[in-house]
Structures are given as structure tokens and as C-alpha cells.
Amino acid sequence: xxxxxxxxRLDRLMARYLAERDAEIIRDxxxxxxxxxxxxxxxxxxxxxxxxxxRSGRPLPLAMLLAxxxxxxxxxxxxxxxxxxxxxxxxxxxxxxxxxxxxxxxVINDDAGHELAALRVVEIAVGLDGAVWMNxxxxxxxxxxxxxxxxxxxxxxxxxxxxxxxxxxxxxxYGLRSFDGxxxxxHPLGIETWAIGPDESVWGxxxxxxxxxxxxxxxxxxxxxxxxxxxxxxxxxxxxxWPDDLIGDASxxxxxxxxxxxxxxxxxxxxxxxxxxxxMRYDGTTWAAVPTPIDPRWITDGxxxxxxxxxxxxxTHDGETWIARFADGTWSESRVQLxxxxxxxxxxxxxxxxxSDGAVWLRVNLPDSAGGRMHVFPEGCDGVxxxxxxxxxxHLAGTCIWDMEPGRNGEVWVAxxxxxMQRQEPGDVYLIRPDGSDS
Amino acid sequence: VVTVRSxxxxxxxxxxxxxxxxxxxxxxxxxxxxxxxxxxxxxxxAAEDIVQTALERAWRSRGSLRGDGTLRPWxxxxxxxxxxxDRRRRLTWLPxxxxxxxxxxxxxxxxxxxxxxxxxxxxxxxxxxxxxxxSAPQRAAIVLHLHAGYSVDETATxxxxxxxxxxxxxxxxxxxxxxxxxxxx
Numbered sequence: 001x002x003x004x005x006x007x008x009r010l011d012r013l014m015a016r017y018l019a020e021r022d023a024e025i026i027r028d029x030x031x032x033x034x035x036x037x038x039x040x041x042x043x044x045x046x047x048x049x050x051x052x053x054x055r056s057g058r059p060l061p062l063a064m065l066l067a068x069x070x071x072x073x074x075x076x077x078x079x080x081x082x083x084x085x086x087x088x089x090x091x092x093x094x095x096x097x098x099x100x101x102x103x104x105x106x107v108i109n110d111d112a113g114h115e116l117a118a119l120r121v122v123e124i125a126v127g128l129d130g131a132v133w134m135n136x137x138x139x140x141x142x143x144x145x146x147x148x149x150x151x152x153x154x155x156x157x158x159x160x161x162x163x164x165x166x167x168x169x170x171x172x173x174y175g176l177r178s179f180d181g182x183x184x185x186x187h188p189l190g191i192e193t194w195a196i197g198p199d200e201s202v203w204g205x206x207x208x209x210x211x212x213x214x215x216x217x218x219x220x221x222x223x224x225x226x227x228x229x230x231x232x233x234x235x236x237x238x239x240x241x242w243p244d245d246l247i248g249d250a251s252x253x254x255x256x257x258x259x260x261x262x263x264x265x266x267x268x269x270x271x272x273x274x275x276x277x278x279x280m281r282y283d284g285t286t287w288a289a290v291p292t293p294i295d296p297r298w299i300t301d302g303x304x305x306x307x308x309x310x311x312x313x314x315x316t317h318d319g320e321t322w323i324a325r326f327a328d329g330t331w332s333e334s335r336v337q338l339x340x341x342x343x344x345x346x347x348x349x350x351x352x353x354x355x356s357d358g359a360v361w362l363r364v365n366l367p368d369s370a371g372g373r374m375h376v377f378p379e380g381c382d383g384v385x386x387x388x389x390x391x392x393x394x395h396l397a398g399t400c401i402w403d404m405e406p407g408r409n410g411e412v413w414v415a416x417x418x419x420x421m422q423r424q425e426p427g428d429v430y431l432i433r434p435d436g437s438d439s
Numbered sequence: 440v441v442t443v444r445s446x447x448x449x450x451x452x453x454x455x456x457x458x459x460x461x462x463x464x465x466x467x468x469x470x471x472x473x474x475x476x477x478x479x480x481x482x483x484x485a486a487e488d489i490v491q492t493a494l495e496r497a498w499r500s501r502g503s504l505r506g507d508g509t510l511r512p513w514x515x516x517x518x519x520x521x522x523x524x525d526r527r528r529r530l531t532w533l534p535x536x537x538x539x540x541x542x543x544x545x546x547x548x549x550x551x552x553x554x555x556x557x558x559x560x561x562x563x564x565x566x567x568x569x570x571x572x573x574s575a576p577q578r579a580a581i582v583l584h585l586h587a588g589y590s591v592d593e594t595a596t597x598x599x600x601x602x603x604x605x606x607x608x609x610x611x612x613x614x615x616x617x618x619x620x621x622x623x624x
Contacts, residue, residue, distance in 0.1 A: 010613045011585055017566040018586035022474040025483050 094144050095431075103433040104395055112146040114138075116429040121415040124405040124429070125160035127168055132405075132413060133160055134429070140170055163196040164264055176202060176229070187229065195258035197266035198284035202229035205258050205268065226268065237287070242280075259351075262301045269296060279309075293331045294322045298351050302327070303358040310352040310360065323360055323387065336387050338364065350401050357410035357434050360387040363401045364394070384414060386432075395432050410434035464510055465494060472518050478582045480522035481571060493521040515587060516597040523575035565619035573612060576600075580608035 094111030109115045119138025126132055132143040135158045141147065158172040168179040171194055176187040191204035206225040227234040257269035266282040279290045279299065294311045302308035306327035321336040350363040364385045383396030384404065400417035407413060414430040465472075469490070476493070477486035497517050570578065576598070583594045584605065591609075595602040 006617070007613055010616050011609075013562065013566060014570070014581060014612065014616065015585040017563065017570065018478055018582060021478055022471075022586065025474040025477040025486060026470040 097431065100430075101395070105431040105433070107429045107431055110144050112141075112144050114141060114143070117427050120427065121429050122402045123158060123160045124403050124413045124415055125162050125168065126405050126407055126413070127162050128166040130408050132407070133168055133170075134415070135160055135170065136415070159192075159194065161194075161196050161260070163200045164198075164260075164262065165200060167196075167200060169196055169202075191234075193258055195260045195266060197228075197260055197282060198264040201266075203227070203258055203266055203282075204229065204234060242287075257298070259299055261299065261307060263305060265307075267299050269298070292324065293333055294324050300352065300354050302354050303356070308352075308354050308360060310362065321362075321387075334390055336390050336392055338385065338392065350404065353404045353406050353412065355386075355406040355410050355412050355434060356408055358388070359410070359434065361385070361404055361406070361412050362387065363404070384412075384432075386412075386434075396430060407431075461498065461510075464514070468511070468514070472514065475515060475582065475587065476518050476522040476525075478586065479519055479575065479579045480526045481575075481578065482525070485525055486522075489521050489525050490518060493518040496521070512589070512593065512597055515583070515589075519579045519583060519597065523579050526575035526578070562620065565616065569612065569615040569619050572615065577608045577611060580605045581612050584609065 095105075096108045096110070097105040098108060100106050107116050114134075116134070119134070119136050119141070121134045121136040121138075123135040124132065125134075134141060134143060140158065140160075158170055161169045161171075163169060163178075166181065170177045170179075171187075172192060176191075176194065178185050178187070187202070191206070193206070194202060194204045197203045204225075204227050206227075225234075225236050226239065227236040229235075259267040259269070261267065264284060268278075268280040268282070268287075270278050270280070277292075277295045277297075279292055279296045280287050281290045292309055294309060297310045299307055299309050302325050304327065306325050309324040309326070309331075311322040311324075321338055322333055323336065324331050324333045352360060352362050354360050362385045364382055383394060383399045384401060385392045385394055396414065396416065402415040402417065404415075405413045411434060412432050414432060416428050416430060472490045472493070473486045476489040477483040480486060480489055493514070497514050570581065573581065579598055580594055580600075583589045583597055584591060589597060591605050592602055595605045598605070
């Protein structure tokens with residue numbers, strides 16, 4: 001028997017064994033319909049709102065509603081169609097909201113006529129001037145300003161960012177756009193993972209072997225690339241000397257991550273071939289690896305110019321979560337105990353944020369009350385946690401989150417999936433005040 | 440600094456996979472995906488959790504998928520990677536110490552004693568011993584190529600490794616099996 005026929009025989013043996021094991025596993029698996037119901041919210045989701053506008057599925061206590069009603073009336077608000085409506089004054093004048101829980105406001109529309117739920121907001125950014133920018137199926141717009149940015153309607157995955165000089169950036173695979181406060185400039189070279197670095201430089205990262213994101217002409221993108229936009233072309237960095245096999249894990253669906261902090265630093269999150277997280281920082285001159293006390297999931301600005309790192313494995317170890325802050329040249333860590341078996345999506349696209357009051361906000365996925373098993377849609381979507389020190393409060397229970405963005409007064413803007421969770425498309429926008437608590 | 444051709448880097452976004460397609464695919468393929476996770480991860484009891492996790496990942500990143508035609512390899516890849524990741528998590532240093540060595544004396548696993556096809560017992564035991572002893576990346580290559588029906592090139596693409604790496608993993612598995620069968624004769 002020659003070598004090739006021997007190989008064929010061994011392959012057939014392995015294939016037959018695998019087929020038998022496959023049949024055994026399938027025999028013991030749950031019915032597909034049961035799982036499909038968990039797999040997306042449109043199938044069998046049963047979390048109907050307890051009352052109009054209440055998204056958590058938990059009815060508000062009558063006393064709480066009466067108190068809110070009296071407070072609203074005392075503040076000169078109106079009652080329309082059974083909903084409690086108030087106009088928030090400074091700094092967000094013109095917003096029409098309903099208070100669905102203490103401190104948690106569902107933003108219905110603004111004085112420019114934007115109905116936020118209808119616009120299906122996916123991304124939020126807050127400019128240095130406090131202006132709130134939103135992007136979704138309804139296009140890109142500034143809260144309180146009429147009209148949309150031309151050419152932006154309907155983009156699903158358009159990211160928003162604000163540069164260190166206040167320039168607002170919007171971008172996706174179709175192109176990048178920047179707004180300097182007076183006019184929009186379009187850069188035709190699109191990319192899905194990008195960030196604004198020092199001196200408003202634009203950086204992009206392409207994952208390695210991300211074969212399903214090949215361009216529409218069928219050409220596969222190259223291996224991992226980190227590049228800077230210069231004029232009408234991307235200029236790739238020479239990665240010689242970087243950690244071996246960097247971005248090995250970027251062949252995952254999520255690829256590398258880019259982030260910028262207010263001090264002008266540009267950060268690259270990646271993993272090596274051993275799936276060890278690597279954090280690289282660009283200070284405007286050079287890139288260097290930054291040792292961190294925890295496995296970094298995301299870095300963002302903390303109060304007083306500090307950097308805040310959130311553990312890559314938030315809550316996956318019996319609810320234990322670590323947050324690290326870098327200030328005055330040293331890292332300090334704090335531990336937060338979320339409920340046991342709390343699951344947090346370690347590679348979640350919902351990035352943790354730090355509000356101006358220093359609180360850290362995380363999207364969480366708390367255990368199902370029925371047996372503690374983790375579920376996917378919609379049961380796995382369980383709002384956000386506001387973490388201060390080692391304490392945390394829970395908001396928007398049962399709600400799936402698309403994006404969070406801190407405002408300038410401790411509040412946080414949250415874009416969610418459709419509130420009744422019968423669809424996975426974006427729906428409502430909430431504003432959570434720092435003193436609110438519906439835990 | 441090297442210049443990268445700009446047109447090569449510019450990637451227009453494609454159409455996100457339709458909700459109905461995803462739902463339909465998951466319903467039809469769920470059992471297969473669980474089996475894939477179980478075969479690669481090696482822990483049947485964890486397979487459903489792996490698939491649920493993978494489905495959530497897939498759903499959240501579906502915007503990067505281009506068309507329905509790539510749905511299966513795309514989802515298989517996510518499941519395969521999640522299963523491999525789960526296997527690595529379980530096989531930390533302590534379980535590794537407790538785990539039987541790969542080249543162990545060929546003893547019949549307890550649950551194979553009642554295998555109804557007695558004539559196939561040594562062969563099946565050898566297969567189980569060999570495949571259980573493979574690392575997660577090795578198992579992934581074997582399962583995707585020999586069981587899921589992907590070509591070597593497709594398997595390499597799904598796993599994000601060079602073609603030669605897949606071939607190497609196949610050679611290693613064959614060699615282990617060859618030895619195990621020889622010892623059982």
C-alpha cells in the first residue's frame with residue numbers, strides 16, 4: 001500500500017469516527033426550535049413591556065409613578081396620552097422625554113423634530129462643545145439641529161468619533177467624513193476600524209485573514225495592516241519588531257481595536273498567537289507596548305486625564321471584574337463584584353465608557369433568573385451597570401445596547417435595540433442621569 | 440513605513456446578512472453546529488453553550504458578512520474558534536497534568552466496552568485516543584477538513600492559518616493514528 005492510499009485510509013477512518021460522534025452529539029442536542037428562539041429576538045421573545053414606555057418588563061410601583069407625575073407637574077411638564085412628558089432644561093433643552101425609571105429618561109424627540117426611535121440610532125458621540133451627534137438608519141444628525149448630513153442616510157455601521165480639536169468624524173467602509181464646525185469634508189477611502197490619533201491623524205487597522213470581509217470584488221484583504229491616512233492613500237506601518245504574531249487573534253470576527261484618548265494617544269488592542277492581549281500606544285512619534293496589570297478590553301479617558309482600562313474578562317469569573325486606572329505614572333486597580341455568573345461580552349462592540357463624574361459604565365449580561373444559564377437574544381441583553389469604586393447599580397434591565405457615550409455632566413447616552421425586543425434593530429435612545437437608580 | 444496600495448485597503452461595506460437568513464440558517468444548522476463544537480472542543484456537554492456564545496458573536500458582527508453565500512463558513516469559523524478557545528480554557532496546566540498523556544498505553548475507554556461492534560473496538564478506541572489527544576487547533580483542522588467537508592484551502596482560510604499548517608496538522612493526526620493502530624494490532 002503506497003503512502004497516499006494509506007493516508008486516504010486513515011482519513012476515511014477519522015472521517016467515519018467523526019461522523020459517528022457527530023450523530024451521537026446531534027442525538028443528544030436540544031431541538032433546534034428551542035435554540036432558535038434563544039438565538040434572535042424575533043423568535044418567541046416574550047418580554048412584553050408592562051406598560052407603554054417601560055422597557056424593562058418590570059412594572060413601576062404605583063407610588064413611584066405618582067411621585068414622578070407630581071414631580072413632573074410641579075416642574076411644569078405636561079401629560080400627553082398617559083405618558084409623563086417633561087422638557088429637560090440646561091444643558092439639553094428641547095428634548096422631549098419620558099422618565100421610565102428614576103433617573104432614566106427615554107428620549108422621544110428633540111426640538112428639531114427628530115423622532116429618535118424612528119431614526120434607529122446606533123452610534124452616539126458627544127462633541128467637545130457638548131453637542132450630541134447620532135447616527136443610525138435615519139442618517140447622521142446633530143441633536144437639536146434640523147436635517148441630516150448629506151450622503152449618510154442608512155449606513156448601519158458608521159462609527160462616530162471626536163478628535164482632540166473638536167472635529168467630528170464619521171466613517172465606515174464607504175468613506176470617512178470630517179466636520180470642523182463649518183463644513184464637511186469627505187475622504188473616499190473607507191475602513192471599518194479606525195480612530196483619530198495625535199494631530200487629528202486618521203488611523204486604520206485591518207484584521208489578518210478576515211476572509212469574510214473581503215471586498216466586493218472578491219479580493220481578500222492583506223494580512224494585518226496598521227496604516228495612516230495621508231491625503232488620498234493609506235500608508236502602512238512597518239511592523240518589524242512588534243510582538244510576534246501580533247493580531248493572530250484578529251482573525252476573529254472582531255479584529256483589532258483602535259482607540260484614542262484625550263491626551264492624543266492612539267491605542268491599538270490586539271492579541272498575539274497565544275491570545276494574550278497586547279496594548280500598543282502611539283504618542284505621536286513612536287509605537288510602544290504598554291504593560292498593564294489586567295488583560296485590557298478597552299481603554300478610555302478617566303477623570304483628570306487618567307486612563308481607565310477595563311478587564312477583558314469582565315464578569316466571566318464569578319462576576320469578578322477588574323478596572324485599572326493609570327494616573328501619576330502608576331496603575332491602580334479596583335475590583336467590582338457583579339452577580340455570580342454574570343457574563344460580559346469580552347469582545348463586545350459596546351465599549352465601556354467613563355462618565356465625567358468618574359463612573360465606569362459597562363454593558364452587562366446578567367444571569368437568567370431561571371437556572372442561571374446564560375442565554376443569547378434577547379435574554380442575554382441586560383442593560384448597563386454603572387460602577388463607582390467597587391459598587392455598581394443596574395439600569396435598563398432586559399434591554400440590549402448598541403452604544404453608550406458619556407455626556408458632559410455625568411450623564412450617559414445609551415442607544416438600544418428596539419424596546420419591545422421583538423426585533424433586533426435599533427430603537428430607543430435613553431439618557432441616564434448620574435443620580436438615577438433603578439436597581 | 441511602507442506604502443500600501445490604497446484601492447486594496449478600501450473596503451466598501453456590504454449588505455448585512457438578512458435577519459430571516461440568519462434565523463433560518465440557525466434553525467436548520469443548529470444541530471450540525473453543536474456537533475461541530477463538540478467535535479472540536481471535545482466536550483459534548485459544553486457544545487451547546489459554545490454554540491450559543493458563537494451565535495451571539497455572529498449576530499453582533501453580522502454587519503461584516505458579505506452576502507448569504509458565505510454564511511456557513513463564516514459561522515463555522517466562529518463556532519470552531521469558540522470551541523477551540525473553550526478547549527484551551529479547560530486544558531490549563533492543572534487539567535493537563537491530570538489528563539492522560541497523548542501516547543498512553545492503548546486501554547479501552549470504559550464506555551467503549553459495550554460497543555456493539557466488537558470487531559471495530561480497537562480501531563475506534565485508537566481513533567478516540569488519537570483525536571482526544573490532539574490540541575484544539577489540530578482538532579479544528581481535522582474536523583473541518585475531514586468531517587465538515589472543507590478543502591485544505593478553505594480550512595486554512597477558516598482557521599486563519601497557512602495552507603501548509605493545515606496539511607501539517609493532518610499529517611500529525613495521521614501519524615498518531617498510524618502508531619496507535621500499529622500498537623493495537
